[in-house]
Amino acid sequence: MSVNTDAAASTDALAQDFVQFCVDAGVLRFGEFKTKAGRLSPYFFNAGLFDDGAKLARLAQFYAQALLASGIEFDMVFGPAYKGIPLGAAVAIELARLGKNVPFAYNRKEAKDHGEGGTLVGAPLKGRVLIVDDVMSAGTAARESIALIRAAGATPHAVAIALDRQEKATEVGSDGAVRDVDHSAVQYVQNQLGLQVCAIARLADLLQYLQDHAGEGLAGHLERVQAYRQRYGVT
Template identity: 35%
Template sequence: MNRRKKKFIKFVLKKKVLQFGQFKLKSGRISPYFFNSQFLYSGYDIFKLSQFYAYSIIHSKISFNRLFGLAYKGIPLVSSTAIALKIIYNLNIKYAFNRKEHKLYSDSGIIVGKELIKQKIIIIDDVITAGLTIQENIKHLNQKNIISGIFVAFDRKEKGILKKNSTHQEIHQQHNCKIFSIINVIDLIQYLKEKNTKKEELKNLLLYYKKYGSKKIPI
């Protein structure tokens, strides 16, 4: 694991973004850990997180010209990442995001931002599990657009909605795009092992991963 990933894990543990306990996920799965980006609520925290996103996007070397955030947590992430790309890499990238509901007056519709037609889009969200949120929201993007990639802060590396393939496989098959992350659950497991800390939490995490994790990811 590289130094940047360790730095990010230390950051999200310190800020209690990574929590351990018992959490019911949108997928219905009961998880012994949870990644909650809402605890990054200061200007310093959100900009620091956006720098990690910007670095991941640049070093992925994929072609893109628009950022798209998924409501609600993806909205501050996409705007702050656009700022980080400009400040650090001098890339002036437009961004847009979706609403949870259609607005029926004034700037009506479900997409906020310049119309998305024939764009190479990067989708930004905080975490991916079974891919439900992404699958629900990708349909709002015009079919003439290309989804260049999906970027999340934390990838749980779990089975997809159908529980036969991994989330990565399902999304790649349906939308022909890759998922990129700042860190994933394997990185977290390695970090906890190296630090020899949170032994009970690690034990529960491993049991959960054995049940829901991608079969192609060894531990």
Template identity: 40%
Template sequence: MSTTDLPPWKSSLISLAVSSGILTFGSYTLKSHRVSPYFVNCGLFSRAKLIRAISEAYAQSLNSYAQEHSGWDFDVLFGPAYKGIPLCATTVEKLAGLDESKWGDVGYSFNRKEVKDHGEGGLMVGESLKGKRVCIIDDVMTAGTAIREAISIIESQGGKLVGIIVAVDRQEKMPSQSEKDGKGDDGSPRGSTIGEVRRETGVPVMAVLTLDDLIVGMRQLRREDEVKQMEAYREQYKPSD
């Protein structure tokens, strides 16, 4: 990849993530027992300039996809509790700023972890999903469990899933049962979690940043040691899809 492959907003986001300690490098044992040379802590997009940056990036990604795929659209951006809550609210505001005529009436909605039995009551907060085209926004997708739970909520509320967007696609194959048991990778070819969810749902699954993007961004920052480590990790766990 050349350093011209990233739009300026992606380069800026990666640089900000590094300087803010959101994207860090070292040796991180993941839930799958894989040892990753990098880690993205999306929970740290918690200051004004940081939530602004990530929500603008989500909005740019969604708007670009809609421009490139005529007819694709959505009525409500759904953020699963808890991390999805600030993301859905701030991203719809940034979408309206990009194109008021197209996105000005897009709503946001999120679920409660516990159903409220007083006041307005219920499971949901924000726009109704009934009869609406819904796009899910979340930070990361590992095994896809949280996304599948979100899809179940949308269906139970009468909404129609039309898309999913996450902050980071690690572009690695799904963990094997052997890895989950702590016994290491069995070496079998497997697709990615995002690829599997895309096949299951039949809807676009987008990512603001991919591992490929991170590698290009770090090369722009002249962090060649980190680039080599990420490239080796990518090669070791590349998916079959």
């Protein structure tokens, strides 16, 4: 099978530009941070800090460019509450600007008993639906979105995320203990739920960035992120 090296290089460049953007915006920070799974991570990605119009617009550009480069086909965009709502809306706007105008919908956590009622807002869910979110920790949010989409008679088709942490997911055993599993949340969504996943950047791209900028005082962070991936990473 032939490989389009130009497309691969373009995707790699996009990922590196995205990591740089996240560092500059303070969204990606290095240090010691406790994750939801209880791990001590040497980096932290906080999408809530895409907190002004310029940052959100630039973020949407990265999503849209990554989606168009991926070749994933979809008929509409869905933003799951809460973080996915502004992300999905911004991505839909940017896609339209680039010539791919698709419907957009989102859900609310609490159903309304007046007006249009229900939990879904926006365009009717139909066709192949793209779910837009920031990161995937356990795939729980994706499963909730999939259930909503299927209940509406549409097809959950793909998920777009900003960063694939490429690390083992966790599960809670019958004894209440939290255990690592041998797949990531992204791999679970791809292999078990059957959805395509488009990530703007992955942990491998972050490591490449740290390696390329090691001479700028990031060598220590590179070592810690490499050690973290060695312990918790997936291929």
